[in-house]
Amino acid sequence: MSERALEKLAVLADAAKYDVSCSSSGSDRKNKNKGLGNTGAGICHTYTEDGRCVSLLKILLTNYCIYDCAYCVSRRSNDIKRAAFTVQEVVDLTINFYRRNYIEGLFLSSGIFKDPDYTMERLVRIAKKLRNEHNFNGYIHLKTIPGASQELIYEAGLYADRLSINLEIPTTSGLKLLAPEKDHKQMARPMDYIKNTIIQTKEEKKIIRSTPKFVPAGQSTQMIIGAAKESDWQIIHAAQHFYKAYHLKRVYYSGYVPISNDTRLPALGTAVPMVRENRLYQTDWLLRFYKFEASEILNPTNPLLDLDIDPKLSWALRNMHQFPVDINQASYEMILRVPGIGVTSAQKIIAARKFSKLRIVHLEKIGISLNKAKYFITCQGYQQQFVHMQADKIKHYILSQSASKYIKCNPQQIQLF
Amino acid sequence: MQPSANTIVLAMQHRVLEYDGSWYGLLTLVFEVYEHKYQVSAIVNRLKEEIQSDFFAQNAMVTTNWQKAERVAKGLKAKVGAGSLEELYEAYLSEVKGVEMLILKAIQYYFSMQVAGNKNYAHPQIIEIKKIVKSVSRERHRMKAFVRFQRLSDDIYFAIVEPDFNVLPLIVKHFKERYADQRWIIYDVKRDYGISYDLCEVNEVVFGAENTGIDQKNIVTGWHEEEAFYGKLWNLYFKSVNIKERKNTKLHVQHVPKRYWKYLNEKL
Incomplete structure (x- = not known):
């Protein structure tokens, strides 16, 4: 590989960085025949200075693109440096980074050059070469190019651990405004095909063990937050729909980073909506691990998440009639709903209360966050005195005692001394 | 004041046990504690620490014995499962001061219980072990990454x-x-x-x-x-x-x- 590769890497990594997915878990590819690599629990090999995990070599094959999506840095009307890797360059980079334990694998996306099939075929060729010529068993995440033929998508699924198509804008009207050449149906079609083929492969595998893997780590998608004036309800509603209808493993939320003077978009210099993004991820977790329905947290009349408190606390404060929860009696599902108790702590509580009645001191040791939970529970030796208070007052107490990173680092706060 | 004859008899049963610093050595030590009904006042890693002398306690040296260690390991697996035995091993690798004593106490607790005591997240020694295991695990994960x-x-x-x-x-x-x-x-x-x-x-x-x-x-x-x-x-x-x-x-x-x-x- 030549020095020219340095320049290409700078351009094509920079263009790929707005795709926030970094997951490398969820696949179970073993190292076979003494080859290179395997997959399993995802490992973050380093973190960028903005605190995001670096697990995969995340690059575009090229940033030449025939589309002109307003929110995208690689849109054809943008006057930027363009570059394209050769198939061999991507293979060499992946193998050499992997051997040095820099990465878990490759996340390859691309601008659309010529047409969807031409682009998809190049992505597939790289994955195929890694698997067949280099016996590479590390993680591969490929972008499914909307409009690519089913044969190519099927082949991609044979080599990749994960495939993804980004919805980009959660609402139809928003997408129409910002990316008039794209539509959600065009994205849903391959998602549906991949979902069905995954199910079919699993069925076949039960009968014929040697059935080859097909997208073992499933599909994911990404939505840009804050580019098209969509509400949190619209975002979460779309996310829940895609989780259920297409069995997605993950939906990623990417706060829009202003990159353009386009009047359809937030102006350059507008802050990235990082708190909102964080609240959306918390809501996503409530759907996936805490057995909440989207409609319990948001609905058309309450379309926005609280920014100052997390969505679970927010839900609890609106539903004070469901509390207090008796730690020594309540069901696992109800304990999960107590603010300040996470999945691990809830499981520990269920296990430990078989030995003795739990007290506050035990809960502290188990690791729950008492500054929130104390308003919502009873346990041995602890009666609830707060629960009849107004929700507003409890919120005020919690906020005044917590050291929220969002309140503390308010840049507008003037320091006098 | 002279200790009474009674206290001396009690104290004589207290032991400072020394082992060779290996995991199998520690498991052998546990075996000996059960075999001789020792009351252990301290455990000394001969590789690292100076031998302590305690006026009231007697020192005993444990010779690592593969079979004895295996018996303890097998007993623990039956009682609390392979995962919990692994936890104790990870705690041992922490090299935290006093961890041997903590491991001994946890094992004694496990063997004293009819049910699997490793799930008792409210027990002081078990909490302590889990805490150490968490730190060791984090370090292991970081090494895989870094x-x-x-x-x-x-x-x-x-x-x-x-x-x-x-x-x-x-x-x-x-x-x-x-x-x-x-x-x-x-x-x-x-x-x-x-x-x-x-x-x-x-x-x-x-x-x-x-x-x-x-x-x-x-x-x-x-x-x-x-x-x-x-x-x-x-x-x-x-x-x-x-x-x-x-x-x-x-x-x-x-x-x-x-x-x-x-x-x-x-x-x-």
């Missing part, structure tokens, strides 16, 4: 580490399975030993860090001709994926604590 191999001219991939706990035994399987087709060495300079894979099996190696001076400067002289180029590419990649509008140094340092930076080439 090991940076450098390709040497003889095609060995070499990495230096300085883990807080003795976690090399816990990462052997991971690296052996993952890098099955390349020779590699991961060297713990803090404890002056490493693990080395020769395309067949993993062995322990001791270079004697003081004599050979294993440090970054010396390794560079043995680099493969391509090493500098790929190091440069990795550095460039790391810088290119950063989104400066989202800068969050606090979070960055929380994930990649500064003490690891000296072996991460992207942070140099």
Whole structure:
């Protein structure tokens, strides 16, 4: 590989960085025949200075693109440096980074050059070469190019651990405004095909063990937050729909980073909506691990998440009639709903209360966050005195005692001394 | 005041037990405690610590015995499962002061219970063990992440580490399975030993860090001709994926604590 590769890497990594997915878990590819690599629990090999995990070599094959999506840095009307890797360059980079334990694998996306099939075929060729010529068993995440033929998508699924198509804008009207050449149906079609083929492969595998893997780590998608004036309800509603209808493993939320003077978009210099993004991820977790329905947290009349408190606390404060929860009696599902108790702590509580009645001191040791939970529970030796208070007052107490990173680092706060 | 005859008789049963510092030595020690009904006042690792003398306690030396250790291991597996035995082993690798005593007490608690006591998250010693195991686990995970191999001219991939706990035994399987087709060495300079894979099996190696001076400067002289180029590419990649509008140094340092930076080439 030549020095020219340095320049290409700078351009094509920079263009790929707005795709926030970094997951490398969820696949179970073993190292076979003494080859290179395997997959399993995802490992973050380093973190960028903005605190995001670096697990995969995340690059575009090229940033030449025939589309002109307003929110995208690689849109054809943008006057930027363009570059394209050769198939061999991507293979060499992946193998050499992997051997040095820099990465878990490759996340390859691309601008659309010529047409969807031409682009998809190049992505597939790289994955195929890694698997067949280099016996590479590390993680591969490929972008499914909307409009690519089913044969190519099927082949991609044979080599990749994960495939993804980004919805980009959660609402139809928003997408129409910002990316008039794209539509959600065009994205849903391959998602549906991949979902069905995954199910079919699993069925076949039960009968014929040697059935080859097909997208073992499933599909994911990404939505840009804050580019098209969509509400949190619209975002979460779309996310829940895609989780259920297409069995997605993950939906990623990417706060829009202003990159353009386009009047359809937030102006350059507008802050990235990082708190909102964080609240959306918390809501996503409530759907996936805490057995909440989207409609319990948001609905058309309450379309926005609280920014100052997390969505679970927010839900609890609106539903004070469901509390207090008796730690020594309540069901696992109800304990999960107590603010300040996470999945691990809830499981520990269920296990430990078989030995003795739990007290506050035990809960502290188990690791729950008492500054929130104390308003919502009873346990041995602890009666609830707060629960009849107004929700507003409890919120005020919690906020005044917590050291929220969002309140503390308010840049507008003037320091006098 | 002279101790009464009664206290002396009681105290005579108290022992300071010494063992050779190995895991099997510690398990043998547990066996002996049950066999002789010892009341243990302290456990001493002969490799590391000075022998304590306690006026009221008698010292006893434990000779590591593979069969006795295996019996304890088997008993524990039956009582609390292989996972909990592994937890105790990880706690032992923490090398935290007093951890042997804690392990002994946890084992005594496990054997005293009819049900599997390892799930008692409200028990003081179990909580303590779990806490140590969590730290060791985190360190193991960090080593899987932060090991940076450098390709040497003889095609060995070499990495230096300085883990807080003795976690090399816990990462052997991971690296052996993952890098099955390349020779590699991961060297713990803090404890002056490493693990080395020769395309067949993993062995322990001791270079004697003081004599050979294993440090970054010396390794560079043995680099493969391509090493500098790929190091440069990795550095460039790391810088290119950063989104400066989202800068969050606090979070960055929380994930990649500064003490690891000296072996991460992207942070140099």
